[in-house]
Amino acid sequence: MDVVLLSRIQFAVTAGFHFIFPPLTIGLSWLIVLMQTRYLQTGEELYQRMTRFWLKIFAITFVVGVATGITMEFQFGTNWSEYSRFVGDIFGGPLAAEALFAFFLESAFMGILIWGADRVSKKVYWFSSLMVAVGSTLSALWIIIANSWQQTPAGYHIVNGRAELVDVKAALLNASTVPRYLHTVDGALVTGAFFVMGISAWYLLRRREVVFAKKSMKYALTLALVASLAQIPIGHMHAVQVAQTQPEKLAAIEGHFETEKGASLLLFGIPDEKAGVTHFKIGIPKALSLLATDDLNGEVKGLNAFPKEERPPVFLPFLTFHMMVGLGTFFILFSLWGIWLMRKGTLQDSPLFLKLALWSIPLPLIANEVGWIAAEVGRQPWIVYKLLLTVDGISYTVPAWQILASIILFVLVYSLLFVVWFYLLRKKLAAGPEAFATAAGANKTGTGVGV
Amino acid sequence: MMELQITWWVLIGVLLLGYALLDGFDLGVGALYLLTKDPEERKRLIYSIGPYWDSNQVWLLTGGGAIFAAFPMVYATVFSGFYLALMLVLFALIFRAVSLEYQHQLDSPGWRKWWDLGFGIGSLLPSILYGVAVGNILRGIPLDAKGGYLGDFLSLLNPYSLVMGLVSLCLFAMHGGAFIISQSDGALQQKARRWARAAWLALIPLFLIGTAWSYLGTPRLFGNYLSVPLIWVLPLIALIGLAYFPVALKGGRAYAPLSASALTIFGLLSTLAASLFPYIVPASNNLANSLTVFTASSSERTLMIMLILALIGLPIVLTYTAYIYRTFIRRGRSVSTGNHFSVKS
Numbered sequence: 001m002d003v004v005l006l007s008r009i010q011f012a013v014t015a016g017f018h019f020i021f022p023p024l025t026i027g028l029s030w031l032i033v034l035m036q037t038r039y040l041q042t043g044e045e046l047y048q049r050m051t052r053f054w055l056k057i058f059a060i061t062f063v064v065g066v067a068t069g070i071t072m073e074f075q076f077g078t079n080w081s082e083y084s085r086f087v088g089d090i091f092g093g094p095l096a097a098e099a100l101f102a103f104f105l106e107s108a109f110m111g112i113l114i115w116g117a118d119r120v121s122k123k124v125y126w127f128s129s130l131m132v133a134v135g136s137t138l139s140a141l142w143i144i145i146a147n148s149w150q151q152t153p154a155g156y157h158i159v160n161g162r163a164e165l166v167d168v169k170a171a172l173l174n175a176s177t178v179p180r181y182l183h184t185v186d187g188a189l190v191t192g193a194f195f196v197m198g199i200s201a202w203y204l205l206r207r208r209e210v211v212f213a214k215k216s217m218k219y220a221l222t223l224a225l226v227a228s229l230a231q232i233p234i235g236h237m238h239a240v241q242v243a244q245t246q247p248e249k250l251a252a253i254e255g256h257f258e259t260e261k262g263a264s265l266l267l268f269g270i271p272d273e274k275a276g277v278t279h280f281k282i283g284i285p286k287a288l289s290l291l292a293t294d295d296l297n298g299e300v301k302g303l304n305a306f307p308k309e310e311r312p313p314v315f316l317p318f319l320t321f322h323m324m325v326g327l328g329t330f331f332i333l334f335s336l337w338g339i340w341l342m343r344k345g346t347l348q349d350s351p352l353f354l355k356l357a358l359w360s361i362p363l364p365l366i367a368n369e370v371g372w373i374a375a376e377v378g379r380q381p382w383i384v385y386k387l388l389l390t391v392d393g394i395s396y397t398v399p400a401w402q403i404l405a406s407i408i409l410f411v412l413v414y415s416l417l418f419v420v421w422f423y424l425l426r427k428k429l430a431a432g433p434e435a436f437a438t439a440a441g442a443n444k445t446g447t448g449v450g451v
Numbered sequence: 452m453m454e455l456q457i458t459w460w461v462l463i464g465v466l467l468l469g470y471a472l473l474d475g476f477d478l479g480v481g482a483l484y485l486l487t488k489d490p491e492e493r494k495r496l497i498y499s500i501g502p503y504w505d506s507n508q509v510w511l512l513t514g515g516g517a518i519f520a521a522f523p524m525v526y527a528t529v530f531s532g533f534y535l536a537l538m539l540v541l542f543a544l545i546f547r548a549v550s551l552e553y554q555h556q557l558d559s560p561g562w563r564k565w566w567d568l569g570f571g572i573g574s575l576l577p578s579i580l581y582g583v584a585v586g587n588i589l590r591g592i593p594l595d596a597k598g599g600y601l602g603d604f605l606s607l608l609n610p611y612s613l614v615m616g617l618v619s620l621c622l623f624a625m626h627g628g629a630f631i632i633s634q635s636d637g638a639l640q641q642k643a644r645r646w647a648r649a650a651w652l653a654l655i656p657l658f659l660i661g662t663a664w665s666y667l668g669t670p671r672l673f674g675n676y677l678s679v680p681l682i683w684v685l686p687l688i689a690l691i692g693l694a695y696f697p698v699a700l701k702g703g704r705a706y707a708p709l710s711a712s713a714l715t716i717f718g719l720l721s722t723l724a725a726s727l728f729p730y731i732v733p734a735s736n737n738l739a740n741s742l743t744v745f746t747a748s749s750s751e752r753t754l755m756i757m758l759i760l761a762l763i764g765l766p767i768v769l770t771y772t773a774y775i776y777r778t779f780i781r782r783g784r785s786v787s788t789g790n791h792f793s794v795k796s
Contacts, residue, residue: 059552060552060553060556063548063549063551063552063553064549066505066548067544067545067548067549068545070508070511070512070541070544070545070548071541071545073512073515073516074515074530074537074541076519076526076530077515077519077526077527077529077530077531078530078531078534078537078538079531081527081528081530081531081599082527084519084523084526084527084530085523085524085527085597085598087523088519088520088522088523088524088526088527088749089520089523089749089750089753090753091519092516092517092518092519092520092521092523092526092749092753093520093753093756093757093760095515095516095519095520096513096516096517096519096520096521096757096760097516097760097764098516099509099512099513099515099516099517100513100516100760100761100764100765100768101760101764103509103512103513104506104509104513104768104771104772105771107505107506107508107509108505108506108509108768108771108772108775109771109775110505110506111501111502111503111505111506111775111779112502112775112778114501114502115498115501115502115779116502116778116779119778119779120778159750164749164750164752164753165749165750165752165753165756166752168752168756395527395531395534396599397531397532397534397599397600397601398531398534402534402535402538402604403534405535406534406535406538409538409542413542413545413546417545417549420549420553424553424556424557427556427557428556
């Protein structure tokens with residue numbers, strides 16, 4: 001089998017699986033900081049229980065992110081050694097910085113959060129939760145910097161066939177760093193908010209822990225609304241940047257084949273790569289031009305304007321991008337509905353909303369994944385945009401069978417991890433926040449509350 | 452430029468040493484974990500490393516990232532060359548991390564049995580494989596002119612490197628045993644003394660065999676010691692640590708064995724680094740294809756900026772790491788209280 005294809009599959013599997021967890025923990029970590037802050041301010045027992053309960057869920061999830069993150073750091077060397085040789089001068093820096101400035105912070109203070117409830121003062125405990133949130137959000141920053149450099153390289157020159165750093169600021173703050181970072185972290189906040197919202201809804205549906213669940217719901221719903229609304233300007237900013245710096249990608253995610261002025265924004269369509277057209281188009285006239293160029297009659301380049309061998313595949317970016325946009329719209333409408341119900345005071349009596357909230361838990365995770373697929377497939381065939389082809393980035397010394405063997409193992413091990421994580425999550429949810437009923441919950445021993 | 456390259460070579464040495472000293476003890480605890488079946492003792496072992504294992508492990512990630520940034524050719528060659536071996540390490544570390552956190556989440560013996568196994572094997576396997584990797588680097592591996600690995604997986608498992616794998620296993624077990632001694636009392640502490648002693652006893656002959664084999668098989672490794680006699684102090688430190696360890700075990704002091712094993716690890720790692728310099732990955736087929744401190748590094752600008760980042764970041768990391776250790780480490784306390792809400796609920 002083909003080493004390039006196998007390595008791409010391996011990267012997609014390991015990164016795609018890893019990417020379930022960090023957005024969830026980033027979002028959750030900020031909600032926990034909020035609850036901790038309220039606890040510090042008021043000293044109310046409810047806030048302490050909230051922290052402890054959500055922290056428990058957080059811890060179970062965090063470790064899967066940590067464990068699968070190690071793979072990511074090794075993988076550039078194991079499977080993409082030619083790529084690593086080419087970009088090491090620039091790409092390695094953010095990875096090292098991530099470990100030094102973010103991983104250490106989150107993992108060290110995570111130790112206090114999990115094991116130190118009875119060892120440190122309330123203030124130190126609060127500070128630790130803040131550091132975990134800051135650490136995980138900074139970690140995302142460094143990764144996005146590295147990834148953005150691949151998308152829109154800047155601040156380098158090519159010496160002896162390698163990219164060497166010339167301008168640090170330009171490399172770090174390349175064209176796509178800021179929009180992609182805001183887009184990704186905001187997506188993480190939506191993910192955490194919907195997660196807490198859905199679980200709170202589950203308790204409300206069962207009339208369990210109503211006070212606890214209503215309070216958690218209030219925090220989550222507020223965050224869900226703010227964060228999902230924020231995606232409108234952020235998403236727009238990102239789209240404009242893609243239009244300017246990666247026009248092929250924009251054309252691919254929009255299924256836009258012919259260069260035209262006053263291009264319409266597709267709501268639906270079936271792109272046909274071979275024929276170079278999109279069938280059954282339903283679109284908003286001139287909207288694509290407006291979004292991409294801030295001008296109703298602005299020109300938007302179509303895929304046919306680019307050489308065939310430099311065009312990204314169309315179907316997958318088109319599909320995943322439109323899924324993401326659709327989900328994003330749903331998040332806004334659903335949060336608005338929830339806020340409206342909450343203001344009326346009938347939220348806990350609306351089983352339809354609560355059930356939908358529960359079933360919506362995976363939707364932001366799916367939005368993250370499809371958004372990522374659109375971004376990464378949309379930059380093919382380049383591993384570093386316009387500088388290095390994906391086919392030229394592989395480890396030429398690794399035989400295909402070894403990669404295949406490792407893919408099979410990854411799929412088995414990761415599936416197992418997912419099943420165990422989900423099982424444990426359900427157990428903890430079923431046990432519920434009652435398990436943290438006493439103020440001195442940390443010192444309660446031998447309660448037999450095993451689950 | 453040369454100063455910068457050497458500085459980075461030293462810094463990466465420091466990061467890897469940090470990993471060996473810190474994760475070394477919790478890997479060792481994990482390997483020794485398999486030797487007791489008593490649930491209470493196992494619980495205390497897990498508790499003793501619970502607050503730190505994660506940040507200890509970050510030293511590896513930082514070291515890996517730093518190699519990528521400062522010596523990308525080394526990162527590319529070693530990580531792709533040792534592909535299957537690294538995958539094994541990866542899977543072991545994944546199971547280990549998840550086992551550590553999930554082991555105590557459900558109150559069921561069946562549940563715990565599997566995660567206990569995951570934790571034990573997840574600790575044992577990397578402890579051996581790190582040594583195997585070091586053995587291969589010392590001996591040299593076949594490289595093409597671009598620095599691509601020309602050998603296969605099985606040739607990594609040569610007898611010399613396997614001996615080195617056992618050396619590193621014994622070293623970590625000794626270090627882990629010393630850590631348990633410092634953190635426990637009573638029967639568990641007695642057991643840990645026996646384990647640490649056994650690890651030391653096994654280490655001595657393995658160490659001698661390894662040294663003699665290196666001398667006979669790869670005389671190049673001793674070149675630096677002839678030209679710069681000062682560096683004899685490094686193996687001397689290792690020998691002092693090794694000689695002091697059994698003495699420290701006999702005394703009642705809690706941290707003496709840990710200091711002795713730390714001294715041994717420091718001495719051995721720096722001895723190896725001094726033997727290899729200026730090579731990072733020597734090519735066994737043709738030394739001209741080797742990756743050295745001076746041929747495999749990033750550009751001057753990258754090394755400089757990274758150095759500034761490291762000089763800002765490392766002191767901060769060391770400060771809060773020290774704070775967290777101080778918060779948790781009280782002799783006997785972190786294992787005996789066991790008030791950990793995520794366990795109880």
